Amino acid sequence: MSRLQDKVAIVTGASRGIGRAIALRLAGDGANLVVTATSLERAESVATEIEALGRKALPLACDVAEFEQVESLIKGTTETFSRIDILVNNAGITKDNLLIRMNQEQWDDVIAVNLKGTFNCIRAATKTLMKQRAGKIVNITSVVGIMGNAGQANYCASKAGVIGLTKSVARELAARNIQVNAVAPGFITTDMTAALPEEVKENLSEAIPLGRMGSPEEVAACVAYLASEDADYITGQVINVDGGMVM
Ligand code: NAI
DSSP, X not given: OOTTTTOEEEESSTTSHHHHHHHHHHHHTTOEEEEEESSHHHHHHHHHHHHTTTOOEEEEEOOTTOHHHHHHHXXXXXXXXXXXXXXXXXXXXXXXXXXXXXXXXXXXXXXXXIIIHHHHHHHHHHHHHHHHTOEEEEEEOOTHXXXXXXXXXXXXXXXXXXXXXXXXXXXXXXXXXXXXEEEXXXXXXXXHHHTSOHXXXXXXXXXXXXXSOBOHHHXXXXXXXXXXGGGTTOOSOEEEXXXXXXX
């Protein structure tokens, strides 16, 4: 039997990059998926890929920053699958700028999606998870939430916030057998990092002990482990998937 056979997993921001890799990996491990993106069309495209793996997939449009939309996402999930075993909060954005030039919109938007979006999803899913007395929540943070990064004060604050949220919720839900952990990717090859100039990417790779950027699949492997029963005794942790960048 596969590790996540017939588990029901929600992955936010699953249309591309790390979220897509996580959704495909969980499906490969036997789970049925609810995949969300801001556009239904893009969610449908990854759902088709999941169905090709022989698993069920429910595509839904959902802006995680909007609590009502997140409530509909959870309702849609339980109506279709009757339960939620795994929630992966992956949706995230960047709006980089030096602090001196950062405007309120750049600050608010990044906090709204990355931090409030993670809260919204956890808040809306928790009642179901508590009733089940079982569940896994995996939040995608970032190594820069630990170490900081010039030009990303909004993003780093949001990701540091996700770490505090992870640890607090882990403590609150432990008695209900719900494990809450975070994965902190380093530099991963996705659309988010594609925009960086080649020179910057080369310099970054030099700062990584393993000497290269990571792949979305390498992040997905860690998420799949934390979402499985193999990780039943792990909660409140942040696991870096970063080639040794932060030790
Ligand atoms: P990406 O830009 O390729 O994909 C982001 C996904 O989030 C997309 O599916 C997008 O539609 C979705 N999304 C954006 N705003 C949303 C909203 N308001 N509601 C719902 N979904 C929304 O990014 P990537 O690289 O795949 O990043 C995924 C996660 O990993 C993010 O949380 C990011 O912060 C984090 N991360 C990425 C790293 C990297 O090097 N690529 C490093 C560390 C963390």
